[in-house]
Amino acid sequence: MAVGSAHGLETRAGARALDDALVRDDPKLLIVFCSQSHDLHALLAEIRERAPGVPLIGCTTAGEIATSGPSEASVVVTALGGDGFAAQTAAATQASRDLRAAGARVARCLPIREDLPHKVLILLTDGLAGDQQEIVRGAYGVLGAAVPLVGGCAGDDLKMTRTHQLHDDQVLTDSVVAAGLASDAPFGIGVRHGWRRVGEPMLVTASAANRVYTLDDRPALDAYLKHLGLDPSISSNHRWLARLALTHPLGLGRPSGEDEVRLISGGDFVERSLSCMAEVPQGALVWIMEGDETSVLEATEAACGDSLAALEGKQPLGVIAFDCIARRGVLGDAGIRTEINRLAAVTVGAPVAGFYTYGEIARTRGLRGFHNQTLVVLSVG
Incomplete structure (x- = not known):
């Protein structure tokens, strides 16, 4: 796993972020988080030009997270690949017509590989489309209790009017996009809120x-x-x-x-x-509910600890964070930098990617799996 980022609305920001993420020549999945202020079609075209045919999911955000720290109006690209890893993607459009059906549709992209026993489904959704728990119910109905779900709701820089989801070379809205991952090493999920x-x-x-x-x-x-x-x-x-x-x-x-x-x-x-x-x-x-900087940062460390504990002693290849924009509101500019620094420190130098969300998904047990104003951490073993 490798992460690249490009700050601001710089020329060919998508291409430069991708170049930093492509540290190897065998990417099997790209995940893109970016501001809605970008020309999304042009940004995807830059990425697809450099990595044609590589499965891609992504979404717009309320702020981006990279190893170097939090930012706005930037592009963050994560590349996952190598031996012992498989990925497939799917998209469900017009999701608000039937959110449960949309969740079920994308859940079927999970790779079926007996030699890769560890699995997780990443979901990126339009949080303005309705009750997000219905998406979780739909995915759970297909995958059952054995496969954890993780992800977040796309943002639109706090306009709360329209978000976008990315799938391969498509810019979508009112959609759910997903990546089913299978690996020979474990994944870990931590979820805490601090309120x-x-x-x-x-x-x-x-x-x-x-x-x-x-x-x-x-x-x-x-x-x-x-x-x-x-x-x-x-x-x-x-x-x-x-x-x-x-x-x-x-x-x-x-x-x-x-x-x-x-x-x-x-x-x-x-x-x-x-x-x-x-x-x-x-x-x-x-x-x-209310929180303060101390309670929110304590939740950050607890979520990271829970996520890493599930890796069975392995060092993480990287971490993806789905962090609610409300937590950012509590922490302020200095606090969010402290939070990302703590994430990087706890993960022993592994790359960090993520975004500020309008809602978070983390289902590891039971049926319920949609959260608000929470930090969800996915560690890749």
């Missing part, structure tokens, strides 16, 4: 799928703002609400005792409802 409950719980008294209509029998938007000590009458701007929600997600109580975090992706200022990236079931208890 904690604040104040009293609220009861979800009316909801449908990923939309919450009322909390404690009050309009959900008004109840949410009241719990934050804000006047509901000041809420009239989608960008303002999006930035507020980044650092004040909802925590969904679970019988296991570990809260699931739900990113609030928007609100309806007429009906006063909230939209989330995944299902918030009626009858559930939810809390406002």
